[in-house]
Amino acid sequence: MNKLAREDVLKLARLARLDLTEEEVGEFSRELSDILHYVEQLQSVDISGLKPTNQVTGLVNVMRDDVPHDYGYQAQELLKNVPAVQDDQIKVKRIIE
Amino acid sequence: MQTAAKWPSIADIADKVSHGELKAVDLVERSLKAITDTKEYDAIIATTENRARERAQAVDQAVQRGDKIGRLAGVPFIVKDNFLTLDGETTAASNILKGFKAPYQATAVERLEAEGAICVAKANLDAFAHGSSTENSDFMVTKNPYDKTRVPGGSSGGPAVSVLLNLAPFALGTDTGGSIRLPASFCGIVGYKPTYGLVSRSGVVAMASSTDVIGPLTRDVADTALVLDVMSGKDELDSTTIERDSNGYIGLVDDLKGKRIGVIKEYMGEGLQPNVKTVVESAIQKLKSAGAEVKEVSLPSLPMALAVYYVICPAEVSSNLSRYDGQRYGYSYKDAKDLDESYTKSRGIGFGKEAKRRIMIGTFVLSSGYYDAYYKRAQTVRTKLIQEFEAAFKEVDYLVGPTAPMTAFKIGENVSDPLQMYLSDIMTVAVNLVGIPAISLPAGMSDGLPVGLQLMAPQRDDRALLGCAQKAEALL
Numbered sequence: 382m383n384k385l386a387r388e389d390v391l392k393l394a395r396l397a398r399l400d401l402t403e404e405e406v407g408e409f410s411r412e413l414s415d416i417l418h419y420v421e422q423l424q425s426v427d428i429s430g431l432k433p434t435n436q437v438t439g440l441v442n443v444m445r446d447d448v449p450h451d452y453g454y455q456a457q458e459l460l461k462n463v464p465a466v467q468d469d470q471i472k473v474k475r476i477i478e
Numbered sequence: 479m480q481t482a483a484k485w486p487s488i489a490d491i492a493d494k495v496s497h498g499e500l501k502a503v504d505l506v507e508r509s510l511k512a513i514t515d516t517k518e519y520d521a522i523i524a525t526t527e528n529r530a531r532e533r534a535q536a537v538d539q540a541v542q543r544g545d546k547i548g549r550l551a552g553v554p555f556i557v558k559d560n561f562l563t564l565d566g567e568t569t570a571a572s573n574i575l576k577g578f579k580a581p582y583q584a585t586a587v588e589r590l591e592a593e594g595a596i597c598v599a600k601a602n603l604d605a606f607a608h609g610s611s612t613e614n615s616d617f618m619v620t621k622n623p624y625d626k627t628r629v630p631g632g633s634s635g636g637p638a639v640s641v642l643l644n645l646a647p648f649a650l651g652t653d654t655g656g657s658i659r660l661p662a663s664f665c666g667i668v669g670y671k672p673t674y675g676l677v678s679r680s681g682v683v684a685m686a687s688s689t690d691v692i693g694p695l696t697r698d699v700a701d702t703a704l705v706l707d708v709m710s711g712k713d714e715l716d717s718t719t720i721e722r723d724s725n726g727y728i729g730l731v732d733d734l735k736g737k738r739i740g741v742i743k744e745y746m747g748e749g750l751q752p753n754v755k756t757v758v759e760s761a762i763q764k765l766k767s768a769g770a771e772v773k774e775v776s777l778p779s780l781p782m783a784l785a786v787y788y789v790i791c792p793a794e795v796s797s798n799l800s801r802y803d804g805q806r807y808g809y810s811y812k813d814a815k816d817l818d819e820s821y822t823k824s825r826g827i828g829f830g831k832e833a834k835r836r837i838m839i840g841t842f843v844l845s846s847g848y849y850d851a852y853y854k855r856a857q858t859v860r861t862k863l864i865q866e867f868e869a870a871f872k873e874v875d876y877l878v879g880p881t882a883p884m885t886a887f888k889i890g891e892n893v894s895d896p897l898q899m900y901l902s903d904i905m906t907v908a909v910n911l912v913g914i915p916a917i918s919l920p921a922g923m924s925d926g927l928p929v930g931l932q933l934m935a936p937q938r939d940d941r942a943l944l945g946c947a948q949k950a951e952a953l954l
Binding site: 385394398402409412415416417419424426431432433435436437440454458459464465 | 577578579581582673674675688714717718720779782785786788789796800803804805806807808810814815816817818819820821822823825826827829831834835837838839841842845851852854855856857858859860861862864865896897900911912913937
């Protein structure tokens, strides 16, 4: 790696469900290559014997009792930002032909 | 620079409101007027004046009844617009969230309100907090009051300018890679990044969940300490929260004499603007004169921190931004022929360029075939950084260095080169990756622009760090 070709950019955009303009495809091909080139320096670090860190304060599997908590919200209130609602449900485009 | 009148200390305001010597309604009006008078700086996206006025009246009435209000009685504050609030919209300065009205509030806002504080406005940021200058806001670029042709830093540029212009006594920001400290440095105010998990992230628009923290921007350390004292601690709505210090964060003990302070070698060398270096060196000299034992400390992997960050951060961003799908909230493309097109067009049109750039990088480093080489490797170098900081804190109590390698840069200067823009964060990101607390203090001026001094402490040593900072502030 390290140059992102046009096809690579389009494939990533597809994976991320992003519709890009022609201009953006060109720009990202150049810019992402630069950024990936910059982060390549990590390949030179000696990491033998080290494990990756995902959580910095050492917490592991924080659990709580499995009991529902009533926060007092009404369905309509929570649905007020939804672009399309029908019968108190989120309406989306047909997914099965 | 034309600023509104300076506010008294937060504790002082709350005390006077509680005793009926100041009225909360007057404080809110003062804040709203200051916001109107300083529109030219584009610090504020929208006010939350309806709820603010109602709450102010309620506070004043409660005082009249003789009720106990709280430690922030009637104190106006401003939040970065990535905090969910009940009044007004929460946009994260992004087109995709334009029009979004939150059904609940951030825990941090709830805790401040419970002590009588009043949110008056939502401040500008780089959209989704992606940036170092506020130029990535989908709405407008906030101007630095020291020089309107320059950026205020970012991503919490709006909150920093709000505090500098005295629009409110304090503001809240978020800091994922430096987003509180960098604008604090560029605007000459105090910006605090707590230990990871010390303040609940519930109700704050997520950027990179493993490094996101919430903190105050204020005029001085005492105000920061009080706000942190109110906001911090465990929250059942954020499972990564940690216990607060049993002594809290107020009543600080000046903590400098005899303390060992390590000057970070890697931050004082190449890449640091000479004028910034001069101011920082003189500030460190003052700490030494006050009795601190100052020595140089080296953390050899620090130059890798930015590369680690720009793998991990976009990875988490790409994951966190997948929720913006045009179906449940936010912008939705109306003419889609099917669900897939609804996703791709809503996201393609709704997201700004930097959000897309980070989603693309994140998707790449997490994708099959590249995950080990990029993401996992970055997480492992992160471990190395953590170990180096741990080793350094065996030798010294605090670490010190500049907050940023430069003073506020010109608007437009770095826009065409994303990598150059990312380099603004080179001295702040390591702190986020290792989860330690850090503060940016005004250290002095260079060519009419503020320079920030950054102090760091081990995880959970927030109280001691604030004590050290309070002493340092008095010397600078």
